[in-house]
Amino acid sequence: MNVNWFALAEVLVVGLGTVACVVILFATGIRGMSQRVVARAQGGTGSAGLTVAVSCFSACSLIVLYGLYLIVSH
């Protein structure tokens, strides 16, 4: 019997890291959108919030595309 504990630990660490990145990016993107909505409601442009949101969601999309690439190449 040869249980690959290393691979298992690797799955945990890589999974944890990836998910933390995605969640932080996505949540920050949502905060940006929310910031924009609030700013516009108060008469501002909200462009700062929009910039944050766009960059965060773009980074998230890249991770999703990489996930798609992993599925297709497997």
Added chain:
Amino acid sequence: MDVPLLVIVVIATALAFDFTNGFHDTANAMATSIATGALKPKVAVAMSAVLNLVGAFLSVEVAKTISGGIVDDAKITPAVVFAGLVGAIVWNLVTWLVGLPSSSSHALFGGLIGATWIAAGGDAVHFAKVVEKVLIPALASPLIAGLIAMLATYLTYRLTVSADRRVVNSGFRVGQIVSAGLVSLAHGTNDAQKTMGIITLTLITAGMLPASAGPPVWVILCAAIAIALGTYFGGWRITHTLGKGLTSIEGPQGFAAQTSSAAVILTSSHLGFALSTTHVCSGGILGAGMGRKLAEVRWSVAGRMVLAWVMTLPAAAVVGALASEIASTGTAGVVIVALAGIAVAGGIYIASRRKPVTAESTVNQQIGSTDEPETFEVAA
């Protein structure tokens, strides 16, 4: 004409297994999106079905060995494969009837182990491999996915606590749909492959394909369609358990659970440590339930689910062994097993109609309505 009949029966049975695999696992990808209302039930299963179909065509890796070294491949005959499939289908249907998400892969492995044991003796089963490929991953996958989902849920709520509610709700709706789509696609590439591998192996052992041949196009097409149809069929009982039975799921939790599941499935299959989709997704939902403050996890439901996981392999093995005993007596035996299998499946279907679970009952009710109409009580 002994062999062709058996081959036809095995192919039909393999496709039937593929179908049960589809509706058994719809819930993995779609339960939380349906429960939170991010997707309408019918839209969700249609999307999942299409992605499973696409996924079945995408994969270039051919499942040449179906058993992964768990049983001695040289001792597998079409009769053994057939008996193993019957065991897997029967167990999949039983767990579907009681609404428990159990691993379709474990059912298949169990069926094959039982059938091989009877046909070729205990030596043909590699128990060390069973521990390595089935037992350890089964323990590890819900723990890993649960832990990650718990952290993800905590982060999600923590980071968006001060944000505008409407933005949060619509944002996580999109996030849920995308992550559920990834889980569906990954499922299609993995699980449809198993059926293709079984059919191809059967064709090879019957001498209808050269050794080490890949699956013919019609095999890929049939397997892809069977799993997609099964997925579209819905499996509302299991969706109900995963989406509402374990814990109450909100949008951000659904997003956290699905993202964790998708990440763990992709990471593990990429690093060569394949974890069960079912176990990962169930663990992810449990973790998401624990990660939200005051979210209640129904441990009795979780306990029954874990019991079903433990039972899956041995139970499918017993059915597979019985089927193998009868099927190895010849054509008449195979016909008897096939008829018995159809009778059991019909009986389970009739039993399911007595307490139907509809698509509508898998959606969370509006907060405040305490008299939630439960058409299917998991705790009963």
